[in-house]
Structure formats: structure tokens, C-alpha cells
Amino acid sequence: MKYLCLVYLERGKLRSVPDRECAACGDGFRKDGVLLAAEALQPVDTAATVRVRNGKVSVVDGPFAETKEQLAGFYLLDAANLDAAIEAAAKIPPAREGSIEVRAVRELDV
Amino acid sequence: MEAPEDVRKKVDALYVAESRRVLATLIRLLGDFDAAEEALQDAFRAALEQWPREGVPANPRAWLVSTGRFKAIDGLRRRARFDALEDAGVNADVAVIDSDAWADREAVEDDRLRLIFTCCHPALAPDAQVALTLREVCGLTTEEIARAFLTPPPTLAQRIVRAKAKIRDARIPYQVPQGPELPDRLDAVLRVIYLVFNEGYAASSGASLMRNDLSAEAIRLGRLLVDLLPEPEAIGLLALMLLHESRRASRTSESGELVLLEDQDRSRWDQAQIDEGRRLVERALRTRRFGPYTIQAAISAVHADARTASETDWNEIVELYDLLWRSDPSPVIELNRAVAVAMRDGPGAGLALIDAILDRGDLLEYRLAHAARADLCRRLGRSDEARQSYARALSLTRQEPERRFLERRLAEVS
Numbered sequence: 001m002k003y004l005c006l007v008y009l010e011r012g013k014l015r016s017v018p019d020r021e022c023a024a025c026g027d028g029f030r031k032d033g034v035l036l037a038a039e040a041l042q043p044v045d046t047a048a049t050v051r052v053r054n055g056k057v058s059v060v061d062g063p064f065a066e067t068k069e070q071l072a073g074f075y076l077l078d079a080a081n082l083d084a085a086i087e088a089a090a091k092i093p094p095a096r097e098g099s100i101e102v103r104a105v106r107e108l109d110v
Numbered sequence: 111m112e113a114p115e116d117v118r119k120k121v122d123a124l125y126v127a128e129s130r131r132v133l134a135t136l137i138r139l140l141g142d143f144d145a146a147e148e149a150l151q152d153a154f155r156a157a158l159e160q161w162p163r164e165g166v167p168a169n170p171r172a173w174l175v176s177t178g179r180f181k182a183i184d185g186l187r188r189r190a191r192f193d194a195l196e197d198a199g200v201n202a203d204v205a206v207i208d209s210d211a212w213a214d215r216e217a218v219e220d221d222r223l224r225l226i227f228t229c230c231h232p233a234l235a236p237d238a239q240v241a242l243t244l245r246e247v248c249g250l251t252t253e254e255i256a257r258a259f260l261t262p263p264p265t266l267a268q269r270i271v272r273a274k275a276k277i278r279d280a281r282i283p284y285q286v287p288q289g290p291e292l293p294d295r296l297d298a299v300l301r302v303i304y305l306v307f308n309e310g311y312a313a314s315s316g317a318s319l320m321r322n323d324l325s326a327e328a329i330r331l332g333r334l335l336v337d338l339l340p341e342p343e344a345i346g347l348l349a350l351m352l353l354h355e356s357r358r359a360s361r362t363s364e365s366g367e368l369v370l371l372e373d374q375d376r377s378r379w380d381q382a383q384i385d386e387g388r389r390l391v392e393r394a395l396r397t398r399r400f401g402p403y404t405i406q407a408a409i410s411a412v413h414a415d416a417r418t419a420s421e422t423d424w425n426e427i428v429e430l431y432d433l434l435w436r437s438d439p440s441p442v443i444e445l446n447r448a449v450a451v452a453m454r455d456g457p458g459a460g461l462a463l464i465d466a467i468l469d470r471g472d473l474l475e476y477r478l479a480h481a482a483r484a485d486l487c488r489r490l491g492r493s494d495e496a497r498q499s500y501a502r503a504l505s506l507t508r509q510e511p512e513r514r515f516l517e518r519r520l521a522e523v524s
Contacts, residue, residue: 082233083282087291106279
């Protein structure tokens with residue numbers, strides 16, 4: 001089963017974990033054969049929010065919701081079950097500074 | 111051949127004694143809570159039909175498990191959802207009855223533990239953990255749980271449906287956690303059991319009857335857990351619940367008023383529960399790996415040892431609170447310690463400790479801190495301060511018997 005581990009950090013802590021550590025974490029997941037994808041994200045003020053209403057595209061700056069923590073990156077992992085995914089998520093370095101939301105991937109109903 | 115009436119009685123008794131075990135194993139075999147519940151009902155229905163004709167099988171539990179499993183697989187086949195079954199990891203070709211494996215005590219008891227840990231998984235919301243545990247592990251109906259928690263039945267039912275969906279969709283595993291995970295996960299289970307107990311113990315007037323049942327249910331759960339996984343804190347929690355429960359009859363008067371520990375008729379304490387609680391405390395303490403539940407049980411056991419309130423070994427209790435505070439340094443424990451110090455060294459010593467907590471800004475909204483302060487001021491003859499603190503406690507309490515108790519005390523010092 002695939003789990004998306006979403007890394008959330010407060011604005012001031014976005015660079016509090018050295019990139020080197022995050023890269024090493026990804027390498028570890030790759031070696032264990034559980035890594036499907038992982039990326040770090042630019043801060044939310046670089047974001048654009050897109051909506052289509054009545055066929056018309058509207059674009060505004062910034063994220064949809066103002067929250068204290070922002071999405072800073074993600075790891076897409078392959079794990080046997082939620083406990084295995086939680087165990088892996090606990091190894092993601094920003095877990096020390098912010099939080100990791102572990103979400104199961106839903107297969108499209110087609 | 112037994113008479114149909116006798117068979118029916120036997121099936122009813124089996125349902126009470128074994129249905130939770132059968133369900134726990136069916137969840138493992140079928141990989142799904144709802145399918146397992148349906149299979150369980152089908153298996154008992156089949157027993158009612160077949161046993162009067164064919165006789166009661168030698169191992170009824172194994173029969174029920176294999177029948178339930180067969181019916182579930184058969185049903186899925188007929189609904190042409192065979193693919194889903196294979197996804198769930200069930201190999202339908204192995205429909206042969208492997209009753210030895212299912213009758214194996216260890217495997218089956220493991221299933222019960224799996225069920226407990228899954229229902230108390232920290233990824234589920236706390237109220238969902240409680241509802242699911244009472245429903246699946248204890249076998250209470252949704253209506254019974256709703257009544258006990260003063261929740262509308264549809265809300266409660268929805269909570270259970272969502273929890274089961276989360277177990278399925280997020281794939282919360284059906285397993286007993288191992289190694290370094292176990293202590294935290296066991297804590298979560300103990301928290302659920304203690305919450306159920308307290309919900310029953312802190313009986314508010316109207317619904318008190320149903321709520322006593324919750325305490326009994328929590329004690330049953332505690333016993334089951336100690337049987338399956340005799341960890342020191344599981345033993346300590348069972349001891350704590352038994353020792354509290356031993357005083358149930360004496361902690362409220364006939365008119366429903368609160369009776370303080372020091373004023374209780376100790377001859378009405380349940381001696382069998384005290385003896386069992388005490389033995390369990392000693393067992394947990396001997397492991398040297400005990401924690402807060404065991405220490406609280408030990409404190410409760412010291413009270414139980416005293417024939418009258420004045421014979422209480424307050425020195426021992428203060429020392430146990432010191433120990434408790436080291437394992438869980440919270441202001442509430444500090445408050446309890448202060449009350450014990452007041453009993454040992456006099457109200458002035460206790461009051462100084464409570465004032466230190468309040469001056470720090472802790473427990474300002476905690477009614478029992480103000481009630482304890484009021485009581486010590488009353489004993490010191492400081493009526494003005496006692497009145498103020500009783501009034502503060504009154505403004506914070508939401509429990510009816512407690513409110514009446516505080517009002518009586520307030521009237522006494524006015």
C-alpha cells in the first residue's frame with residue numbers, strides 16, 4: 001500500500017533541518033526499497049492557487065488556507081500497513097521540528 | 111441426541127462466552143470487521159439450525175469459526191466479489207476445515223489481543239477507540255454504549271462506522287505491536303480501559319445504573335488484558351480499578367450525596383475486591399518495572415489497609431506520591447501530595463504547598479484544587495478564605511452531587 005507522508009513545518013523552521021539529513025533519509029528509504037518519490041517544496045509564498053468556475057480559470061497568489069504550519073515537502077512510500085508507514089515517518093528528520101501527516105493513497109475507483 | 115431446547119440454551123451460552131473470541135479470529139481470517147461480524151451472525155444461525163439435527167460438535171468454537179469463514183467466502187463468491195477476497199489476503203481454496211489451528215488456544219488468544227490493540231490504535235480518535243473497544247471487544251450494542259455515554263445512538267453508530275472505515279482504508283494492521291512500540295501502544299490500551307472505568311465510576315445521578323455497568327465492563331477488560339499480556343502496568347491498572355470499585359457502595363449516601371473517603375463506612379468496603387487488588391499491587395511492584403497505575407493502586411491499597419481514617423499511614427502515602435510525581439510530574443499529582451502532607455503534618459503545611467501551586471498559575475481552573483484549599487482553610491478556622499475557595503470550586507464544578515456537597519460545606523463556614 002502507498003502512503004504519502006506530508007511534511008509540515010512552521011515558516012520560521014523551514015530550513016531548520018539540514019538538507020543533507022533529508023537527502024540521507026531519502027537514501028535510506030530507497031535502500032530499504034520503500035521510496036516511491038520524495039521532494040522538498042519552495043515556501044508557500046511562491047504558490048499560486050488555481051480554480052475553475054463555470055469554465056473560467058482564476059488564479060490567486062498564495063495558499064488556500066492560512067495555517068501556522070505549511071507543507072514543506074513529501075515522501076511517497078510503499079509500506080505494508082499504517083504501522084510500518086508510521087515507523088518510517090518517524091525517521092523523517094523534520095518530524096523533530098514540525099509534523100508528518102501520514103495519508104493512505106486511495107486507488108481510483110475506475 | 112439433545113433436546114432442541116437444550117441445544118438452544120447451549121448456543122445462547124456459547125454466544126455470551128465465545129462470540130468475541132470467534133469474532134476476533136474471523137477478523138484475522140477475513141481481513142475485515144464488517145465481513146467478520148456478518149460471518150459471526152451466520153455461524154450462530156447455522157448452529158441453531160444444524161446442531162439440533164446433527165448434535166453439538168466436539169469443539170464448538172472451531173466449528174463456529176470455520177462455518178463463519180466458509181459462509182463469508184461463499185457469500186463473497188456468490189456476489190462475484192472474489193477478487194476483493196484475494197486482495198484481502200484470503201486464500202479461498204483453503205476452505206478445508208483446519209480446526210486444529212483455530213482451536214489452538216495461543217492463536218485464538220492472540221487474536222483477542224490483536225483486536226484490543228487495533229481498536230485502541232492511536233490513529234483512531236480517542237472517543238472512537240472507546241466506542242470500538244466496547245462494541246467489538248466487549249460485545250456491547252451500539253444502543254448500550256450510546257446510553258452509557260449519553261450520546262445519541264446515530265452519533266455513536268456513525269463513530270463506529272468511521273473508525274472501521276479508517277481501519278480498512280488506512281490499513282491499520284491487525285497485529286500486536288512488538289518491541290519498542292509496545293509500551294506506548296499498551297499505554298493507549300490502558301488509557302481506554304481507565305477512561306471506560308472512570309466514566310462509570312464518576313456516576314452522575316440519573317444515568318448511574320448504566321454507568322456502574324461501564325466500570326464492571328472496564329474491570330472485565332482489565333482482567334482479559336492481564337490474562338493475555340501480564341505487563342506490570344496492566345496488572346497495576348486492574349488493581350487500581352478493583353480498589354476504587356471496592357468503595358463504590360460507601361462513596362455515596364442513600365440520598366445520593368457524596369461521602370468523603372474519611373467519612374465512609376469502611377465495613378461496607380468490598381473485602382474480596384480489596385484482597386485481589388492488594389495481591390495484584392504486590393505482583394506489579396515485584397516486577398520493578400511498574401509505573402503510575404501501579405503507584406496509584408499502591409496508594410489506594412494503603413487507604414484500604416487502615417481500619418479507620420485516623421489509622422491511615424499518611425507517611426507511606428506521601429512517599430508514594432513522591433514516587434508518582436517522579437514518574438509523572440504534573441500539578442494534579444502535586445495537589446494530591448499536598449493533601450496527603452496536610453493529613454500527615456497538619457493543614458498549614460498542606461495549604462502552603464497548594465498556595466505555591468496556585469501562585470505559580472497552575473490548576474487555577476481545576477475545581478478540586480480550590481475545594482482542597484477551602485477545606486484546609488476551614489480546618490485552620492480561616493473562614494473568609496474558605497468561603498472564597500468553596501465559591502470558586504462551586505463555579506467550576508459540573509457534577510451535581512459534587513455541587514451539593516460544596517454548597518453544604520459553604521453553608522457550614524458562612
